[in-house]
Amino acid sequence: xxxxxxxxxxxxxxxxxxxxxxxxxxxxxxxxxxxxxxxxxxxxxxxxxxxxxxxxxxxxxxxxxxxxxxxxxxxxxxxxxxxxxxxxxxxxxxxxxxxxxxxxxxxxxxxxxxxxxxxxxxxxxxxxxxxxxxxxxxxxxxxxxxxxxxxxxxxxxxxxx
Amino acid sequence: xxxxxxxxxxxxxxxxxxxxxxxxxxxxxxxxxxxxxxxxxxxxxxxxxxxxxxxxxxxxxxxxxxxxxxxxxxxxxxxxxxxxxxxxxxxxxxxxxxxxxxxxxxxxxxxxxxxxxxxxxxxxxxxxxxxxxxxxxxxxxxxxxxxxxxxxxxxxxxxxxxxxxxxxxxxxxxxxxxxxxxxxxxxxxxxxxxxxxxxxxxxxxxxxxxxxxxxxxxxxxxxxxxxxxxxxxxxxxxxxxxxxxxxxxxxxxxxxxxxxxxxxxxxxxxxxxxxxxxxxxxxxxxxxxxxxxxxxxxxxxxxxxxxxxxxxxxxxxxxxxxxxxxxxxxxxxxxxxxxxxxxxxxxxxxxxxxxxxxxxxxxxxxxxxxxxxxxxxxxxxxxxxxxxxxxxxxxxxxxxxxxxxxxxxxxxxxxxxx
Ligand code: SF4
Numbered sequence: 001x002x003x004x005x006x007x008x009x010x011x012x013x014x015x016x017x018x019x020x021x022x023x024x025x026x027x028x029x030x031x032x033x034x035x036x037x038x039x040x041x042x043x044x045x046x047x048x049x050x051x052x053x054x055x056x057x058x059x060x061x062x063x064x065x066x067x068x069x070x071x072x073x074x075x076x077x078x079x080x081x082x083x084x085x086x087x088x089x090x091x092x093x094x095x096x097x098x099x100x101x102x103x104x105x106x107x108x109x110x111x112x113x114x115x116x117x118x119x120x121x122x123x124x125x126x127x128x129x130x131x132x133x134x135x136x137x138x139x140x141x142x143x144x145x146x147x148x149x150x151x152x153x154x155x156x157x158x159x160x161x
Numbered sequence: 162x163x164x165x166x167x168x169x170x171x172x173x174x175x176x177x178x179x180x181x182x183x184x185x186x187x188x189x190x191x192x193x194x195x196x197x198x199x200x201x202x203x204x205x206x207x208x209x210x211x212x213x214x215x216x217x218x219x220x221x222x223x224x225x226x227x228x229x230x231x232x233x234x235x236x237x238x239x240x241x242x243x244x245x246x247x248x249x250x251x252x253x254x255x256x257x258x259x260x261x262x263x264x265x266x267x268x269x270x271x272x273x274x275x276x277x278x279x280x281x282x283x284x285x286x287x288x289x290x291x292x293x294x295x296x297x298x299x300x301x302x303x304x305x306x307x308x309x310x311x312x313x314x315x316x317x318x319x320x321x322x323x324x325x326x327x328x329x330x331x332x333x334x335x336x337x338x339x340x341x342x343x344x345x346x347x348x349x350x351x352x353x354x355x356x357x358x359x360x361x362x363x364x365x366x367x368x369x370x371x372x373x374x375x376x377x378x379x380x381x382x383x384x385x386x387x388x389x390x391x392x393x394x395x396x397x398x399x400x401x402x403x404x405x406x407x408x409x410x411x412x413x414x415x416x417x418x419x420x421x422x423x424x425x426x427x428x429x430x431x432x433x434x435x436x437x438x439x440x441x442x443x444x445x446x447x448x449x450x451x452x453x454x455x456x457x458x459x460x461x462x463x464x465x466x467x468x469x470x471x472x473x474x475x476x477x478x479x480x481x482x483x484x485x486x487x488x489x490x491x492x493x494x495x496x497x498x499x500x501x502x503x504x505x506x507x508x509x510x511x512x513x514x515x516x517x518x519x520x521x522x523x524x525x526x527x528x529x530x531x532x533x534x535x536x537x538x539x540x541x542x543x544x545x546x547x548x549x550x551x552x553x554x555x556x557x558x559x560x561x562x563x564x565x566x567x568x569x570x571x572x573x574x575x576x577x578x579x
Contacts (some may be wrong), residue, residue: 036356058348064283087352087383088283088299094313095301138185140313153208154305 001126002050002078005043005115006110009056013068013089015039016060024045031067049076052116054108056082058101060089070095079116079142081105081123094141095150103132163411164388165319167354170294170408174277178245180316182417186325187311191403192219192271195303197226201236202281203245205304214249215310215553221253221271222246223262229517231526254403258569260491260517263287263375263459267367268493270400274389274407279303279312279424284459284541286377288427290370291397292389292407294354297378317383318417320353324361331576332467334369335461335539335559337361338376339430341422343440351381353418356410358388361424367396368463375460376541379437432557435545446556446572450482453536455548456487456560457515458522461539465476466560471506472566478511480570486528488520494559512567524548530555537566 015038017031026034036043053072059082060068068090072080079099093100099118108114112127121136137145147153164179172180174188195202199222206214211574214220222242230236235366246254259265263284266272274292278285281303288295298312306312322341342349355377362370370387377385387393389407397405429443456462456470467489479485488506489495495517498504504514511527521528524542529549530536538557543555558566561575568578 043516058351061348066299066301084351086348087381088297090352091302095299106365135183139186141185144313149301150305151209151301154308158209158211158308 001113001115003027003048003053004052004108004110004112004114005047006052006054006105007039009055010058010061011039011055011072012064013060013065014065017065017068028070028074029090035071035075038044042151044075047075047077050078052107052114053077053080055080056105057084059085060093060157061086064092066092066096073098081108081116087088095142097145097149097152098148099137099145101134103134107132118145163413163415165354165410165414165416166292166356166408166553167294167317167319167384169275170275170415171314171316173275182316182318184316185313186316187313188277189310190219190279190306190312191207191273191276191304191392192270192278193306194221194223194262194266194285196223196282197235197238197242198281198300200284201240202300202303203241203305203364205301206307209304209308211308214251214307214540217250219251220251221255221266222251223255223259223265224257225261225265225518226258226523228516229526236424249382249390258492260489260494261459261462261519263371264463264490264494267291267371268400268491269397270397271404273403273405274393275405276512277314279306280570284375284378286385287371287375289374289377289384289386291393292365292387296383296386315352317352317354319414320350320355320382320418320420321416322355322357323419323421324357324359324424325421326361326423327364328361328424329427329573331425331561331579332427332429333559333561334365334372336427338373339432339437339440340427340556342376342379342432342438343430345380347379347436347438348381350377354383354384354386355380356386356416362387363390367392368465368467371463372460374457379541383445429559429562429576431562431572432543434554434556436545436555437541437543443558443562443572443574447574449556450535450570451537451556451566451572451573452483452534453528453530454483454485454563455521455528455536455538455540456486456563457490457520458540459490460489460541461560462488462494464494464497466539467494467503468501470560470564471503473561473575474510474512474567475506477568479567482570484528485510485567486515486520487512488515489517491517494541509563521548536562537572539563
């Protein structure tokens with residue numbers, strides 16, 4: 001169970017991970033410190049491992065920078081739940097081991113205690129006592145997420161053979 | 162069930178009889194393309210720990226972004242790539258004498274109808290003009306394909322854009338594409354595969370069709386696809402590297418969105434800074450002075466683009482305040498333009514004819530902008546800072562608009578000079 005951090009539509013990669021850090025080589029901890037810096041400076045002070053990001057439509061629009069997915073993961077975010085994602089962001093998130101879940105997020109409010117069951121394909125809202133279904137991820141995507149990302153997953157698969 | 166072109170191509174490449182929208186599949190691409198970023202990709206590939214790439218005959222690497230290299234770092238990248246190509250026996254490596262990756266993919270016979278192409282460049286959908294399903298992917302993803310031959314993909318919804326009517330004089334595929342983007346916005350086709358069809362598309366040359374599929378990326382689309390016809394066949398004759406099977410949509414295929422346009426009442430369009438969907442009729446831009454005119458890129462650096470611009474510039478001079486830079490999209494375009502005398506027309510008019518490649522499109526070299534400068538560009542992106550200073554402005558328009566603008570020194574309607 002984790003807290004829902006709710007934001008609006010069209011949250012772009014510049015406010016998720018500002019361009020001024022994009023070409024700097026930063027450690028995961030440092031990257032986490034800049035997560036959502038230009039949208040909600042309090043976020044990083046209050047977020048706890050296992051919390052969830054909840055947003056409106058077109059989350060992650062803009063640049064293809066992979067750090068915009070990585071920084072949220074390093075900040076402890078367990079999954080991103082939005083009405084829709086920008087295409088490249090969606091791929092970056094999953095390839096970084098961060099589930100990107102598409103549902104109608106209107107019923108989730110900031111601060112709700114929620115939980116995601118990836119295998120069953122359900123978001124449980126404990127605060128409102130509701131459940132929202134989404135088509136479960138196929139097995140191979142779950143494996144990528146479990147491995148912690150695409151490259152780790154590929155390494156694992158190749159190691160098996 | 163009935164299926165769209167993209168569903169049929171993805172199903173075939175995934176070894177499945179059919180696929181449905183939203184299904185996640187792991188196809189083996191027919192080609193995986195990368196450019197100068199192959200240097201970074203080869204490092205990620207080495208981290209995976211496999212010795213050899215899955216299939217050296219399906220990997221295409223094209224140097225285009227910073228050619229020739231402008232710094233020791235870029236030069237090192239090119240060197241690393243050449244070493245990697247040799248060590249892995251990669252069959253299709255196009256070095257400095259090729260051109261922009263998307264153009265080279267078509268000219269050198271990689272863009273096969275019915276094929277599935279993945280590339281580490283966001284304008285990979287350009288290949289869709291040849292009835293291929295072509296999508297842009299990330300660098301780590303290319304490394305993963307090099308290692309395994311597969312990548313997960315979500316089967317996209319399809320969006321049918323139908324264009325009918327005859328394009329008025331002075332109006333080109335670029336104007337039509339900008340008009341569509343202004344209408345549906347930058348996320349109007351997010352995740353989707355756009356299928357373009359209609360009389361207007363049928364009438365277009367392959368070069369013009371590529372403008373639309375190239376700009377599908379600026380609609381948020383995963384791919385932009387067109388039907389195969391005699392023009393596709395004609396272009397591909399003598400070029401294709403393998404046999405191919407064109408793909409048609411089934412009768413009753415399901416399109417989640419559909420839009421129709423009439424090309425007959427279009428006017429030249431301009432995308433104002435700093436987003437591609439900030440589109441207006443040229444009238445609104447007409448008094449805007451420019452410092453640079455950039456003719457080229459994977460959007461509008463083909464022979465017909467150079468030809469129309471040269472026809473306007475013939476016997477005229479580029480405005481003294483303006484730097485006009487011409488970048489043929491490929492060596493083939495460069496040679497053809499030379500034979501036709503087009504390059505001479507540009508040079509006589511006072512333009513700089515540069516080497517084939519991306520040029521200043523990505524802001525790395527060969528003509529970037531200073532603080533406060535304005536550029537009329539035939540490229541596909543006008544984001545802040547894209548071509549140099551963050552305080553510069555980029556306006557996007559057609560090659561004819563670029564030529565008219567170069568003469569007047571301010572954004573000008575090509576219909577007045579044609
Ligand atoms: S010309 Fe511009 S948009 Fe096209 S591939 Fe090169 S950098 Fe990208």
